[in-house]
Amino acid sequence: xxxxxxxxxxxxxxxxxxxxxxxxxxxxxxxxxxxxxxxxxxxxxxxxxxxxxxxxxxxxxxxxxxxxxxxxxxxxxxxxxxxxxxxxxxxxxxxxxxxxxxxxxxxxxxxxxxxxxxxxxxxxxxxxxxxxxxxxxxxxxxxxxxxxxxxxxxxxxxxxxxxxxxxxxxxxxxxxxxxxxxxxxxxxxxxxxxxxxxxxxxxxxxxxxxxxxxxxxxxxxxxxxxxxxxxxxxxxxxxxxxxxxxxxxxxxxxxxxxxxxxxxxxxxxxxxxxxxxxxxxxxxxxxxxxxxxxxxxxxxxxxxxxxxxxxxxxxxxxxxxxxxxxxxxxxxxxxxxxxxxxxxxxxxxxxxxxxxxxxxxxxxxxxxxxxxxxxxxxxxxxxxxxxxxxxxxxxxxxxxxxxxxx
Numbered sequence: 001x002x003x004x005x006x007x008x009x010x011x012x013x014x015x016x017x018x019x020x021x022x023x024x025x026x027x028x029x030x031x032x033x034x035x036x037x038x039x040x041x042x043x044x045x046x047x048x049x050x051x052x053x054x055x056x057x058x059x060x061x062x063x064x065x066x067x068x069x070x071x072x073x074x075x076x077x078x079x080x081x082x083x084x085x086x087x088x089x090x091x092x093x094x095x096x097x098x099x100x101x102x103x104x105x106x107x108x109x110x111x112x113x114x115x116x117x118x119x120x121x122x123x124x125x126x127x128x129x130x131x132x133x134x135x136x137x138x139x140x141x142x143x144x145x146x147x148x149x150x151x152x153x154x155x156x157x158x159x160x161x162x163x164x165x166x167x168x169x170x171x172x173x174x175x176x177x178x179x180x181x182x183x184x185x186x187x188x189x190x191x192x193x194x195x196x197x198x199x200x201x202x203x204x205x206x207x208x209x210x211x212x213x214x215x216x217x218x219x220x221x222x223x224x225x226x227x228x229x230x231x232x233x234x235x236x237x238x239x240x241x242x243x244x245x246x247x248x249x250x251x252x253x254x255x256x257x258x259x260x261x262x263x264x265x266x267x268x269x270x271x272x273x274x275x276x277x278x279x280x281x282x283x284x285x286x287x288x289x290x291x292x293x294x295x296x297x298x299x300x301x302x303x304x305x306x307x308x309x310x311x312x313x314x315x316x317x318x319x320x321x322x323x324x325x326x327x328x329x330x331x332x333x334x335x336x337x338x339x340x341x342x343x344x345x346x347x348x349x350x351x352x353x354x355x356x357x358x359x360x361x362x363x364x365x366x367x368x369x370x371x372x373x374x375x376x377x378x379x380x381x382x383x384x385x386x387x388x389x390x391x392x393x394x395x396x397x398x399x400x401x402x403x404x405x406x
Contacts, residue, residue, distance in 0.1 A: 004271030006048035006137065010055070012039060012264040013245035017221055018257030024060035024067030024127075025219050025262035028075040029053070032087045032133075037079055044241075047270070051087045052097060052135035054079070055264050057147050059219040061193065062125030070112050070127040070195050077108040078131055098140040098287050101133050102202045105142040105194070112195035126193035130161060130217055134266075137273055139215065140287060143203040146190050148223045150231060151207060151282050152214040157232035158282040160207045164192040182224075206287040210276035215266040218248075221259035225252040241265045 016023045030037035033049025046053075058074040060067030081104035086097060108129065116122045128145025139160075141149055146163040162168060166189040170176040194200060209215075214235050226248060234251070238244045244265045252261045 006134070006268060006272045007045070007270040008048055008053055008134065008266055008268060009045045009241060010039075010053075010264065010266040011044060011241040011245055012055075012262070013242075013249060014260065014262040015221075015249045015253070015257075017260050018253055020260055022065075022068065023260045024071055025221070025260040026058045026060070026068075026071035026075045026127075027217070027262050027264055028056045028079055029264060029266075030079055030082070032082060035083060035087065048134060048136075048272075050092060052133055053266075054082055054101075055132045055134075055215065055217050055266060057130050057217045057219055057262050057264060058127045058194075059145065059147050059221070059260070059262070060125070060127040062122065062195075066116075066122045066125030067127065069115075069122065070125045073112050073115065074108045074127045074129050074194050077111050078104045078129070081107050082133075094135055094138060094140070095289070097133060097135045098204060098206070099289065101131055101140055101142045102204050102289075105129055105131055105144060105202050106200060109144070109194040109200040110198070113198050116195060124196060126195035128190065128219070129194050132215060132217060134209070134268070137209055139207045139209055141205045141207070143205065144200055145193050146223075147217070147219045150216040150218075150228065151209070152216060152232050152235040153210065153212070153276050153280075153282060155232055155236040157216065157228045157235065159228065160205065160283060160285075162203060162205075162284045163190070164203065165190045204287045204289065205285055207282065207285060208280070209268050209273060210280060211269055211273040212276065213268050213273075215264070215268070216248075217264040217266075219260060219262040221257075221261035222248060222252050222263050224259065225255040225257070225261075235265065241267065 010029055012027050012029055014023060014025050014027060028037055029039060029043060031043050031046055031049065031053050032051040033053075034042075034046075036043050056075055056078055058071035060069070060071030060074075062070060078101075082100060085103065086100035089096070089100075091097075112126065116125050128147040129142065130145075130147040130149055131142040132149055133140045139149075141161060143149075143161045144164065146165045146168075147161075148159055148163070149161045150157045151160050152158075167176065167182075169191070192200060216231055216235065230251060231248065234247050235244055238247060245263050248263050248265075249261050
């Protein structure tokens, strides 16, 4: 644990958007040391206690009131479990904290699934969940679905969660660029949510925070309408977190507001935090627990393609298209526990984040592909020329000219 204080300033806001009739999003901010889960002044600015602070966004789905019920249940259950299993326990180590977040998320899935099974009118309901817990100088995150978490550092917003979506799989497999995925009509198809299936695979990650870092948690009603650069700019330009939330939501509505919009913004300061350095990594970094079946921090193209091929038979959940409730539960990916232990952190305890493939590498690949294509065309033209030469009749020699005797 770092010495000194960590000061948390936080605010959250949700909005129905411009298209939906009701709001299926939910969020919660909780000081786990005092048990206060409100946005009263004592939580909006507080010194981090020994039990940490929790931030959570949930985006419900399922039609009618099912989405609202699922997201509300998710936030209630996760908060209840964190209070009972973490705040009331004697453990204070980071691994126990991370396990508690993961276990609380899995419990929320089980309870939502059980509720839907007992209420046929709500079958198929579900919700995304992005849970971030701050303990000491580190965030621990549990991810299910495509709500997101960003860290804004030095004016730059970087995503620290990985969407559990079809588009993310296609990007990892090299089938689409990130820009193409953002504009795809299938960008709302997610591969996992809390509730539709009895088991869920929770992606557990962590991120060291530095003095001045800002955490942005949001539903896809924001991330789907406001670019990462815009998020970074608004957070950096506006010191008042209430106004940051308002401006982010206003921007999402200006670009259409097709979905509910929820955002939590938390700024971290204090003597316990280090100043940011250029070498500090920000990104998706798996927290290594050998029994969790963690999502790899990064996959190469071949393994991503293999995973995508295995998952194609599974019916994904399309957030935007679930107008009527299905008569049967919507199947999602069934978690598979890791068969081999995940590598433990280095002696320094750091886990470097893995950035996406650099643009230079993509340009090199495109150049090689273009060169091979041109070579193939040249070989084809040569082959056609040679074949034509063999088939075409040879010209006959001209007959000798007739001579007139003198």
